[in-house]
Amino acid sequence: MSPNGEAHGERLLVDAARAGEEHALSELYTLYFPRVYRYILARTGNPYDAEDLAEEVFMRMLEAIERFQWREAPFSAWLFRIAHNAVISYRRKDGARGRASPLSDGLALDSQGPDELVENRLALNEVMLAAEKLPEAQRQVIALRFAAGLSVAETARAMGKGEGNVKVIQHKAIARLREMMGQPKRAKVYEGKKV
Amino acid sequence: MKARRFEEVLEECLAAQLEGRRTVEESLSLYPSLACELEPLLRAAASLSDVYQRASPPPYIVELGRERFLAAAAARARARAGVGRARHQSGPWGLRLWGAVGAAAAAALAAAAVGIAALIGSGGGGEEMAGSGPPDTGPAPAVLNLNDWQQAHEHLKDAAQRGAPIPQADLETIKAFTEKWKGVDPTTLRDEERLELEQAVRQQYETLAGLTAGQPGPVPPDEIFSVLGSTKELADKLGLQLPGFSPAPASPGGTATPEPQPSPSPPPEATPGPAPTPAPSPEGESVPTDPIFQPS
Numbered sequence: 001m002s003p004n005g006e007a008h009g010e011r012l013l014v015d016a017a018r019a020g021e022e023h024a025l026s027e028l029y030t031l032y033f034p035r036v037y038r039y040i041l042a043r044t045g046n047p048y049d050a051e052d053l054a055e056e057v058f059m060r061m062l063e064a065i066e067r068f069q070w071r072e073a074p075f076s077a078w079l080f081r082i083a084h085n086a087v088i089s090y091r092r093k094d095g096a097r098g099r100a101s102p103l104s105d106g107l108a109l110d111s112q113g114p115d116e117l118v119e120n121r122l123a124l125n126e127v128m129l130a131a132e133k134l135p136e137a138q139r140q141v142i143a144l145r146f147a148a149g150l151s152v153a154e155t156a157r158a159m160g161k162g163e164g165n166v167k168v169i170q171h172k173a174i175a176r177l178r179e180m181m182g183q184p185k186r187a188k189v190y191e192g193k194k195v
Numbered sequence: 196m197k198a199r200r201f202e203e204v205l206e207e208c209l210a211a212q213l214e215g216r217r218t219v220e221e222s223l224s225l226y227p228s229l230a231c232e233l234e235p236l237l238r239a240a241a242s243l244s245d246v247y248q249r250a251s252p253p254p255y256i257v258e259l260g261r262e263r264f265l266a267a268a269a270a271r272a273r274a275r276a277g278v279g280r281a282r283h284q285s286g287p288w289g290l291r292l293w294g295a296v297g298a299a300a301a302a303a304l305a306a307a308a309v310g311i312a313a314l315i316g317s318g319g320g321g322e323e324m325a326g327s328g329p330p331d332t333g334p335a336p337a338v339l340n341l342n343d344w345q346q347a348h349e350h351l352k353d354a355a356q357r358g359a360p361i362p363q364a365d366l367e368t369i370k371a372f373t374e375k376w377k378g379v380d381p382t383t384l385r386d387e388e389r390l391e392l393e394q395a396v397r398q399q400y401e402t403l404a405g406l407t408a409g410q411p412g413p414v415p416p417d418e419i420f421s422v423l424g425s426t427k428e429l430a431d432k433l434g435l436q437l438p439g440f441s442p443a444p445a446s447p448g449g450t451a452t453p454e455p456q457p458s459p460s461p462p463p464e465a466t467p468g469p470a471p472t473p474a475p476s477p478e479g480e481s482v483p484t485d486p487i488f489q490p491s
């Protein structure tokens with residue numbers, strides 16, 4: 001489906017959800033819950049908190065969806081704005097207690113077999129630990145782009161920033177993560193090939 | 196200019212990669228002059244995406260959450276339908292007028308009086324219909340009167356967000372509300388009433404938990420903890436699993452209530468526009484000022 005077709009389809013879905021149609025609400029939940037969960041997991045590092053906060057985000061969405069208006073911001077940006085604010089509130093308390101949120105064994109990872117599960121868990125743990133050291137804006141862009149799967153435009157709307165700014169932040173974040181995760185600054189020298 | 200062009204190219208390649216339209220090698224071949232800089236970033240991005248996308252919520256969590264979400268939506272729809280019927284029956288002046296005129300005036304409209312009198316008799320006049328349950332015939336075992344609670348809760352939330360002192364009277368209202376509902380058998384409540392009560396308890400718990408994290412003003416922390424503990428007891432009675440709550444060891448301050456980790460998100464009140472919405476500072480852990488969380 002073309003991007004315009006997808007946007008139109010989502011608009012119909014959101015409008016139906018705003019009218020209270022159960023199937024539309026359920027569909028929105030199906031579409032966005034995993035993404036909201038991953039976003040919150042990327043921001044908090046705690047799968048149990050991600051489960052609870054994700055559910056909370058949808059309850060808040062339910063309370064506010066009637067007032068949602070199709071302006072320039074897409075629905076996804078609006079929803080992840082709610083998620084972002086939920087994470088901020090959560091981190092205020094977590095930070096106040098000085099409590100860390102290590103990755104838990106309770107995290108479900110798509111894996112084939114126990115060995116791959118361990119490998120995936122270690123990989124995610126490494127990413128999470130590195131991302132914790134990023135400045136807030138970079139961490140948010142990484143979470144929105146790679147965990148939640150938002151486009152740059154959606155990410156920009158969710159953060160209240162310009163797209164150009166988000167691209168700059170994204171570049172810096174990826175470069176910094178790569179550096180922190182111990183990869184060499186330059187990989188193998190690319191030998192240009194004629195196309 | 197060169198840096199800007201690179202970031203544009205990087206994003207173009209990333210978007211294609213994340214959407215599955217192009218591999219890293221294909222992107223590098225499209226931009227050979229930038230390949231040395233692009234390759235490590237694109238590979239790092241591919242790893243990031245792969246790692247994050249493997250993390251999924253447990254299926255039972257998804258379905259449990261969906262049930263609660265749809266149940267809450269249905270309760271809201273039913274409550275709203277009840278509001279619509281009652282308002283149509285009571286006329287344009289609402290309940291406050293009938294409360295002032297008295298039962299004699301209410302009896303003049305037989306159909307409206309059945310529903311309105313039940314509400315007046317249970318919790319006083321002048322109440323908004325929202326949150327009071329449908330005005331069906333027959334007395335309900337408990338009718339939710341959330342107006343006072345809502346007002347007090349909004350004051351607490353506002354104080355928490357601004358770091359302002361907690362009004363003692365509002366805390367007393369919250370405390371009285373909690374003690375009242377602790378004495379009620381939740382099985383006597385209708386579905387929509389119970390859902391509204393559960394939501395109120397959840398919100399109250401989150402707000403109070405937030406207040407326990409250091410609160411200036413005349414209200415001593417012990418009192419807030421006491422109400423928080425009562426709220427937790429009420430939540431247990433309702434079978435509520437409070438968000439983020441885990442029986443972690445108490446803080447060195449030695450409070451009796453286990454440290455909660457709620458996710459307080461005050462009800463969003465407005466739709467954020469892309470430009471006028473005051474964006475929270477992305478560089479710090481600032482209190483969200485987005486209108487989506489401002490009380491009405």
